[in-house]
Amino acid sequence: MAKLAGVSEATVSRVLNNVGPIKEETRERVLQAAKELGYVPNALAQQFARRRSGNIGVILPFVPKVHLFSTYYFSEILSGIGESAKRFGYDLLLIFREPDGARDYVKLFRTQKIDACVMLGSQDVPEERAALAELKREGYPFCLVNQRFEGEGFDTVDADHVTGSMEAVRHLLEQGKRSIAFVNGPEQYSSSGDRLEGYRAALAEAGIPFRQELVYAGNYSRKSGYELSADMAGPIRTGTIDAVFAANDRMAIGLMNGLREAGLEPGLHYSLVGYDDSDGSRIVSPRLSTVAVPFYEMGRLAAARLLDAEQREQAEPAPPGTLPVSFVQRETS
Amino acid sequence: MAKLAGVSEATVSRVLNNVGPIKEETRERVLQAAKELGYVPNALAQQFARRRSGNIGVILPFVPKVHLFSTYYFSEILSGIGESAKRFGYDLLLIFREPDGARDYVKLFRTQKIDACVMLGSQDVPEERAALAELKREGYPFCLVNQRFEGEGFDTVDADHVTGSMEAVRHLLEQGKRSIAFVNGPEQYSSSGDRLEGYRAALAEAGIPFRQELVYAGNYSRKSGYELSADMAGPIRTGTIDAVFAANDRMAIGLMNGLREAGLEPGLHYSLVGYDDSDGSRIVSPRLSTVAVPFYEMGRLAAARLLDAEQREQAEPAPPGTLPVSFVQRETS
DNA sequence: TGTCATAATGTACGCGTGTACATTGAATTC
DNA sequence: GAATTCAATGTACACGCGTACATTATGACA
Known part of the structure; x- marks a missing residue:
């Protein structure tokens, strides 16, 4: 593209990604050219080259008609996740669990569609436990919200x-x-x-x-x-x-x-x-x-933790976060 | 990968995508090899090569704390969109509008992050109208839900x-x-x-x-x-x-x-x-x-319409869909 | 002035698919 | 049996970016 701005593609890439030393004048020339041409990097190519999708998956229960669970609950958590995702420059990929109970979470990572994943509304049933254990065994980053699995050591954000x-x-x-x-x-x-x-x-x-x-x-x-x-x-x-x-x-x-x-x-x-x-x-x-219950905060924290770890490439699982809740007296008691 | 199954990569691709004539025996050999190796195609590479993300964007209002709008409203529509997306093999990319009112919808398409997009909770204000008009001018497929813009001819699913x-x-x-x-x-x-x-x-x-x-x-x-x-x-x-x-x-x-x-x-x-x-x-x-109001159905229809059009590469904008609503008498009247 | 370290940039290639085009093989037709 | 056709597959390359490595400019220092 902005080769028409007298520089190689590599330099363009360096400027746009803020990597390596760049002469200030060159940087400005590139940015100027990009602006003139209305250049927008192709996210698909970026993802492919970087081998990272930049997406954080959000697994939701299958809900043909949302009614078993409180929509309030999910909306709040989802908003919190969105907040963190935005802060780290990630996008949210919404994934509904399959109705038949199939949960091939590993595939989501293998296909590279998501880099990390937040689990909402998961239940402690054998299939789920196994699916999550496999995920952990393979080293894929995920975080449960409002649900613990005793003895598994999954990363979790819960409330007290x-x-x-x-x-x-x-x-x-x-x-x-x-x-x-x-x-x-x-x-x-x-x-x-x-x-x-x-x-x-x-x-x-x-x-x-x-x-x-x-x-x-x-x-x-x-x-x-x-x-x-x-x-x-x-x-x-x-x-x-x-x-x-x-x-x-x-x-x-x-x-x-x-x-x-x-x-x-x-x-x-x-x-x-x-x-x-x-x-x-x-x-x-x-x-x-x-x-x-601080649902918003729980979502925010879960995503922040995942993305934070993602950025520093570290694997140290943060201790399960347990957020405080507070009693609210109204008129029925 | 499954070259170790005695065939070229091209043939593998053909088998997995069901394109071109393939000898039945070859097909089975490839599928067998894929299964043995636990092969999973890299979605990022696919998206890049196909120049399509397979994502449908869902634009939501900015909600630091979800409360102005009914969460019920969005949950239902979102579920409906999810239903259609699944049916067409698309994923949902959730996008919150910027708090500062910036709405560069075109960029979402230019970066190829989404192939089509459903707009929720949009308001008829000049900036929004302009942003959508630009989207339409550039030929990007999108569909409004529960909001019409008179005189613009935007694709819309509304209720009566x-x-x-x-x-x-x-x-x-x-x-x-x-x-x-x-x-x-x-x-x-x-x-x-x-x-x-x-x-x-x-x-x-x-x-x-x-x-x-x-x-x-x-x-x-x-x-x-x-x-x-x-x-x-x-x-x-x-x-x-x-x-x-x-x-x-x-x-x-x-x-x-x-x-x-x-x-x-x-x-x-x-x-x-x-x-x-x-x-x-x-x-x-x-x-x-x-x-x-059939919110679920409205979401389902909006997405179905977009993806349906996407598949047949056609551009004929379906007539604005207006779904019926029904009065429900309870106890306050 | 020559040497060397470092800054700045260019070159070349890989990432894993999809696909246009070329090639091969087998069936059909005359 | 040669020509033709089409099925089946292989070969080669593009997709647009990131980045390792090579190269060149720049300045410090002796």
């Missing part, structure tokens, strides 16, 4: 859901509640285990025995919370349950709606605390007490 | 917000309401204009004069709806307003919450209809009447 749950339950205890039910999500998510742990810890701390029959199993969907209301309405009426801690806002809201149909109001007949501080928690009435 | 709004207002009229306020969003969005048009048409149809003082300006955020409640509480009490049609659910919900603080309940002191059929509309109480 144990403490978050403890605080939520402590709060209910402070309100004088003694029969606190817990609506949890599937155990494939490490955060479910964390929350159960926090729930138990808070009870233990208060000298209250844990009772399995107060633990209800949902799947993080609003519907599952709604359906559990049928089982819980009775115990709430009789006082066998005087408060509910739900593992996410969606279930809490579903439960709340279901109990309302049974004539039970949160904050009046029972206390209710959700988890996530999602949009929904602010718009229901009464407004839902919940636990705020 | 005029009819949707008419139905919403008709519904209120059928309920006997005669003083229907309208809370609209910024006029940079064509859908705002559409909704105003629908609002006026429905009034005209019923022989009710349009009154400018019943039109309130929000910005599609929940906060703006909340703030407008201060202005509207009085008129509602006096009966100067007996119903409100809001241009989206977020504003409707904000308004509802604000009016509640003033002691006014939707469905009781006034009727309320929102727009979007977002998650929020289902979880507030009373549940919000609204208008369902």
Whole structure:
């Protein structure tokens, strides 16, 4: 191109990439020529020559119709990842998991489509664990967000859901509640285990025995919370349950709606605390007490960590980042 | 690679791309060798050689903290785009607009990073209009979703917000309401204009004069709806307003919450209809009447159209697609 | 002035595919 | 049996950049 600016292609490349010593005058001449011709480097050629795509992959759960997971959750994390990506000059390649459960993450790296990858919404099931272990074995950089795999040593950015749950339950205890039910999500998510742990810890701390029959199993969907209301309405009426801690806002809201149909109001007949501080928690009435999770920050950190390591070519896996969460009291407790 | 399978690289390429005549036996030999070696074509080299990235760009508004726009809205559209992309073998490259308003869309194409592009959340402002016009002038394929630019002939997938709004207002009229306020969003969005048009048409149809003082300006955020409640509480009490049609659910919900603080309940002191059929509309109480928009389908269609055209190398711009919406009655009206 | 170190630039080639064109081989036709 | 045709494959090169290495300019120093 700008050979028409009296210099070799190599020099052009050097100028544009700021590599090697360049006479100031030459640099300006090249940049001037590039501007005049409206020259834009071909990213495909660059990627090919550099053997790096400059893309960071973001793996998302398969969602034909986004509804099991909170869109809030993903939007926040995604924005955070985007923030870091921009800062490091990377682009985001969005990848939905296959519906059939196939997860050939290695292929994504082998084809060079991505240089690193952030995993969202992954579950601790054997196939996933194996797929990630292979990824790690092959040395490809990836980072999990909001999901740990015990004993694998995967790079992870998580939030302190144990403490978050403890605080939520402590709060209910402070309100004088003694029969606190817990609506949890599937155990494939490490955060479910964390929350159960926090729930138990808070009870233990208060000298209250844990009772399995107060633990209800949902799947993080609003519907599952709604359906559990049928089982819980009775115990709430009789006082066998005087408060509910739900593992996410969606279930809490579903439960709340279901109990309302049974004539039970949160904050009046029972206390209710959700988890996530999602949009929904602010718009229901009464407004839902919940636990705020720094999703944006988690995404930002996960990507930053990957790209930072990428740049210095180092492999030292940063210690799993665990970000603090905070209890938010509103009107349901 | 699979030259070790007794054939030239060219033949390997032909086999893998299904191009040209190939002896069945050769094909199998190549595929067998590829499998044995675990061969995976280098996507970067492919893209470079084909001069196509195989990426479809998705332009999103700049969102340091996602909150002005409904995350629901984008998640749905994004999923729809993902669906089409997968079907055509494309990947999604996520691109956030620059905060400073710079929008060098052309560069994205010139660098070959994307082959086509879907625009989300774009506004009809001079810079955007110019940027898109340039894109069109240069012949780069792109498609707008939920936003039209009159007189430009851009490829667009929109929803019939005029009819949707008419139905919403008709519904209120059928309920006997005669003083229907309208809370609209910024006029940079064509859908705002559409909704105003629908609002006026429905009034005209019923022989009710349009009154400018019943039109309130929000910005599609929940906060703006909340703030407008201060202005509207009085008129509602006096009966100067007996119903409100809001241009989206977020504003409707904000308004509802604000009016509640003033002691006014939707469905009781006034009727309320929102727009979007977002998650929020289902979880507030009373549940919000609204208008369902096929966002997923819109994303799916936009991408499908682009990629379809891409494949047949044709340039005939499909007629702007306008998808139907549907009124959903719930409890606030 | 000559030597040497360093700055600045040019030359040449590789990166891994896709593909136009050339070549070979086999089937068909007269 | 020669000519023709087309299937099947090989050969060669382009794609646009980055970069190792070679080369030349520049200045410091003796």
